[in-house]
Amino acid sequence: MDSDRESNSSSSSTSSSSSTSSSSSSLSSSSSSYKMIKAKVFIWVDSELKDIYKIDEKLTWVEQKENIVTKLLPPLYKIVNKKYSITNRKLLKMLYGRWRSRHRTSNIKNQGDERVKQNKRRSSKNSRMQEKKKRRAHATNYLIENKNKYILRYPEEDLVKILKDSGYHSEEWEETDPEEEWPITQSAVVEDDEIIEEAIKQKSSSIYIHNKWWRSPALLRLLHDRIDPTVELLKKKPLTLKRKRAQSSQSRYNTSNVPPIGVPSWCLNQDALEQFNYSNVNIPVYDYNTDDQDNSDNDIEDENNNEEEIQNRTNSS
Known part of the structure; x- marks a missing residue:
């Protein structure tokens, strides 16, 4: 009975997985193409168009949107569409995404070194x-x-x-180990059963x-x-x-420890x-x-x- 059940499940799953493999590969292909175009867009913005208008990461998007739309977007659209077919709306979305990331980083730097360290740990966690x-x-x-x-x-x-x-x-955070687990780099100095110098340990994570x-x-x-x-x-x-x-x-980082919708x-x-x-x-x-x-x-x-x-x-x- 288990074998029949397994056979039916396997055949149905195999057919469905094969039917979706082509669609997933096409989605992957389109995603890869979008990333490639976006990389090219940023190269053009930083080279050929840098003297026309430079997006300021310290300003808000609203403060400079009009200049971006009227000064930067038209020549960018003209360059990009010589090789790729893409709308102004998508180009603006790319520019906004890049500004948002850099604007956030700029704000974090202004909040001090501790905030920068926290953000670095968070970014590393997200990458993992x-x-x-x-x-x-x-x-x-x-x-x-x-x-x-x-x-x-x-x-x-x-x-x-x-x-x-x-x-x-599960989330993976880099954290400092308990001090008792730190490796000893220099042994303690002991004379007549008395510790003259404490052992030197190296902090580990x-x-x-x-x-x-x-x-x-x-x-x-x-x-x-x-x-x-x-x-x-x-x-x-x-x-x-x-x-x-x-x-x-x-677990000090339980902000997302709730089941997904x-x-x-x-x-x-x-x-x-x-x-x-x-x-x-x-x-x-x-x-x-x-x-x-x-x-x-x-x-x-x-x-x-x-x-x-x-x-x-x-x-x-």
Whole structure:
């Protein structure tokens, strides 16, 4: 019965994933094209058009919008449309996005060094989140392409939602380690059982992973047991800092520790189901071998086969 269920789920998931792969690739292509044009636009703004009008990051957008529209936009449109077809509206959106980022950075600098440090940590956290989502999406695509029996059971809509929304993934902040964990660079000087000079320690930091309290065992199993092992297999760049799980009571950065809007019920644990008024009846179970210990050996064998295949591909490339 399980095999029939798996077969039906696999065939339907395979057909849907293949039908969306072309659409996702076209979306990726259009996104890549937009980024390329935007990069060219900024080059032209900073070179050929820099003497016509320079957007001031210290001024508000309203204060200079008229000059941007009347002085900068017409010649920019003329240059860009020699090679690319793009509207004035999109060009203005690109310019606004760049101004907003630089205006924010300028304001932060004016608030002092401590605020700059905080922003740097926040930016690093956001970069790690984007990299984590990118790696997990890449691993999931690899599993789908290789018709992994577990990943194909999940609804495509749920997978896309989970992989794209940062709210489903734990945040990773670089934080200073407790002083007792700092490495000793110079030992203490002891004479007659008395410490003459204290040991010198070097301050260290690690990446602390802050868990989302509301995530269900089913969601954690998908991310940690089904996707992340393949992330590790496909990973090329080594980690530079140790990663540690932060204690719940020590989670100082819980501003986004709330489920995303429209979260599927199977992604919530029992406490979250009750707190957010979700029904706990008929919650779908996609990884229905979760509690079947007899399949653990098969899981390991599948992962070993994947690792061997990736190693062979790496050696041959």
